[in-house]
Amino acid sequence: MELTRRDTLKYGAAAAALFALPEWAVPALAAGEVDVPFTDYPDTFAANPANGERRFLDLRKVDGLITPNDQFFFIQHYNRPELDAATHKIKVSGLVKTPLSLSLADLQAMPKTEIVNGYECSGNSPNAMQGLSSNGRFTGVRLRDVLKRAGVGDAAREVVFFGADRGKEDVVFRQQTFKIEQQFARSITLENAQKPEPMLVYALNGQPLARNSGFPVRLVMPGWYGVANVKWLSEIHLQEGRFLGNFQARWYRTIRTVGGNGGETDPETQWVETEVTHLNLKSVIARVTKNGSAHTVRGWVLNDGTPLKSVEVKVDDGPWKPAVLDPANTKHSWKLFTYNWEGATPGAHTLVSRVTDVNGQVQPTAEDLARKKTFLENNAQMPRKVMIA
Ligand SMILES: Nc1nc2c(c(=O)[nH]1)N[C@H]1C(S)=C(S)[C@@H](COP(=O)(O)O)O[C@H]1N2
Ligand SMILES: [Mo]
Numbered sequence: 001m002e003l004t005r006r007d008t009l010k011y012g013a014a015a016a017a018l019f020a021l022p023e024w025a026v027p028a029l030a031a032g033e034v035d036v037p038f039t040d041y042p043d044t045f046a047a048n049p050a051n052g053e054r055r056f057l058d059l060r061k062v063d064g065l066i067t068p069n070d071q072f073f074f075i076q077h078y079n080r081p082e083l084d085a086a087t088h089k090i091k092v093s094g095l096v097k098t099p100l101s102l103s104l105a106d107l108q109a110m111p112k113t114e115i116v117n118g119y120e121c122s123g124n125s126p127n128a129m130q131g132l133s134s135n136g137r138f139t140g141v142r143l144r145d146v147l148k149r150a151g152v153g154d155a156a157r158e159v160v161f162f163g164a165d166r167g168k169e170d171v172v173f174r175q176q177t178f179k180i181e182q183q184f185a186r187s188i189t190l191e192n193a194q195k196p197e198p199m200l201v202y203a204l205n206g207q208p209l210a211r212n213s214g215f216p217v218r219l220v221m222p223g224w225y226g227v228a229n230v231k232w233l234s235e236i237h238l239q240e241g242r243f244l245g246n247f248q249a250r251w252y253r254t255i256r257t258v259g260g261n262g263g264e265t266d267p268e269t270q271w272v273e274t275e276v277t278h279l280n281l282k283s284v285i286a287r288v289t290k291n292g293s294a295h296t297v298r299g300w301v302l303n304d305g306t307p308l309k310s311v312e313v314k315v316d317d318g319p320w321k322p323a324v325l326d327p328a329n330t331k332h333s334w335k336l337f338t339y340n341w342e343g344a345t346p347g348a349h350t351l352v353s354r355v356t357d358v359n360g361q362v363q364p365t366a367e368d369l370a371r372k373k374t375f376l377e378n379n380a381q382m383p384r385k386v387m388i389a
Contacts (some may be wrong), residue, residue, distance in 0.1 A: 016021050028063045029215070033291040035060060039348065040385040043127055047071070053080075056131030058362050059286035062300065065328050067134035069205050075121055076133060077184055077247070078167035085208075087215040088164075090200075093361055094238040097151025104202060104216040110141045110149075113199060118302055118334030122225040122252060122276045122376040130284045130382065133302065135334040140222050142202035144194045146236070146265035152190065158236040159193040159221050160245075161230040170244045186230050187243035188221070197222040197332070200233065207305040222267050224333035224337060224376075225276050225305040242263050252276040256372045278304040281353040281363050282379035283311055283337070288386050295388075297323070299353050300334040306357045323353065331362040344388055352383040360370070 029035075038060065047058045054075045057067060067073075091367045092100035118135035121128075149157075163184040171178045192198070199219045202209060205321055209215040214231025221228040226249065243249075252274050260268030285299040312320040323339035337353070354363045366380040 014356075018085060023094070030291060033289050033296075035297065036153065036288040036386050036388055038288070038292050038384060039387050041129060046133075047131065053353070056128060057134050059130055059284065062286045064296070064335075065135060065333060066205060068135055069136075069207055069210065069213075070138060071119070072134045072204065072210075072213065073132050075226075075288075076165065078165040078230060081164045082211055082212055083164060088234075090215060090233050090236040091218060092150040092238075093235060094160075094241065095153030095310075096147075096238055097155065097158035098149075100146075100192075101152050107141050107146075107200060107217060108204060112139060112149060114139045115197070115199060115218055115220070116333040117222045118300070118332065119226045119229065119279065120225070120302055121229055123378075126377040126380075126382050131335070132193075132226070133284075133300070134259055135300070136204045137206070138199060138201045139203035139206070140199045140217070140220070141196040142196065143200055143219070144196065146200060147193060150238075153238060155240045157190050158187050158239050158241065158243055159190055159236075160239065160243045161188075161213075161233060161235040162235040162237065163230050163320060164232040164234040171246070182246065183234070184230065184247060185231060185243070185245045186219075186228055187245070187248050188228070190238070199291060223278055225252075225279055225299035226278060238340075248275070252374060252376065253374070254377050255348060255374045256309050258371070262371050276376055280304075281306075281355055281357055281361055282378055283353040284382055285313070285351055285353050285364055285384045288341075288351065288384075290344075290388070293344075295344040296335065297339040297341050297351060297353075299323075301325075301355045302334050303355070305331045306359060306361075308335060308356060309356045309358050311335075311337040311353060311355045313341075313351060314342075316350055318340055320354070338350055346388045348385065348387050350383050352381050354381050 047056045055073050057071055057073045059389045089103055090102045116137050121132035124130055124132035166181055166183045167266050168179050168181050171180050193212040199220045200217055204213055211363050218231045219229055219231045253275055255273050258272050259270050260266035262269055279302050281303045287295050289299045311323040313323050314320050326336040329335040356362045361382055369380050
């Protein structure tokens with residue numbers, strides 16, 4: 001961001017100092033700086049699998065706050081529709097005073113807003129080498145401005161977002177299974193929809209959305225898992241009752257035991273099912289580099305926007321040591337951190353990071369998550385293996 005002299009006068013010296021920070025303090029590699037290889041990547045890891053249906057971010061390439069568009073991860077359940085922005089319309093329907101049918105151009109004519117937002121797929125995990133994650137600058141309009149334009153009906157409580165993509169799903173009712181073709185869809189409460197953050201987005205890092213990212217328009221829910229960010233948006237439907245679609249009520253849920261000893265026969269043990277909503281607190285080591293004898297460990301944190309208290313790094317069986325958060329991080333960006341690894345010796349090492357937020361929530365270990373029985377929302381600390389030559 002460029003700050004003119006007039007801006008400095010207008011916003012004051014403190015703001016000038018703030019804006020004068022480099023775009024990111026985790027820079028591209030310095031002269032002489034080289035990567036220390038990770039030894040925990042499976043041979044099969046491919047950022048771009050051959051079928052072209054998804055893309056993983058290769059964390060070893062993270063060199064700044066913003067993930068370049070051609071590296072930004074993508075994943076979805078069905079086909080990836082190719083929509084024509086000249087004819088595609090987004091309907092606003094259901095319990096609204098004025099039903100709308102909005103084109104990309106209609107949205108672009110509305111007041112524009114931008115956010116730097118990081119997110120991951122709720123299925124992101126060590127198996128995916130944490131590559132179902134990215135961070136970008138999104139441009140669009142506030143969802144609440146669109147809702148205001150339609151006029152929210154008095155009875156509306158729930159806002160459902162439909163994508164233009166569709167597929168067949170099993171819908172089970174008692175002993176019967178129906179195969180039903182349906183659109184991808186997710187919902188949020190009207191209360192959440194009217195917060196300032198949710199956006200209908202049409203650009204990523206200054207470029208129109210790519211088809212893979214939901215062209216022409218998608219929802220972005222800052223602080224939520226990727227599944228909330230409905231791509232190829234085709235309809236926004238307001239209703240009174242809860243939306244029970246497959247990807248809302250069944251597919252994206254987490255099942256865990258609480259209470260008792262966790263044993264299935266223990267009467268004190270309860271089984272709890274919850275929706276996948278906000279990002280759970282997670283940190284991952286992305287990259288380790290060496291410059292002469294100096295070693296640097298870099299990584300990212302994702303969470304729901306709660307301010308962080310600390311990020312720490314542990315080398316082998318050593319103590320937890322504080323890492324430094326990047327000053328360019330924002331509330332909803334992923335938060336980059338750097339740790340200066342002193343006294344690194346040749347050979348194999350295990351490095352792990354953990355993040356703590358201001359509410360005292362600490363990123364769990366894999367062991368801490370033993371009572372989570374399903375694989376989504378895996379925010380466990382991830383030990384990484386490197387080899388120093
Ligand atoms: N229309 C539609 N939107 C969708 C999906 C989908 O299958 N269809 N998948 C969701 C899931 S599970 C994730 S993790 C994110 C991924 O967003 P990205 O592909 O832009 O990274 O898209 C979400 N939005
Ligand atoms: Mo996902």
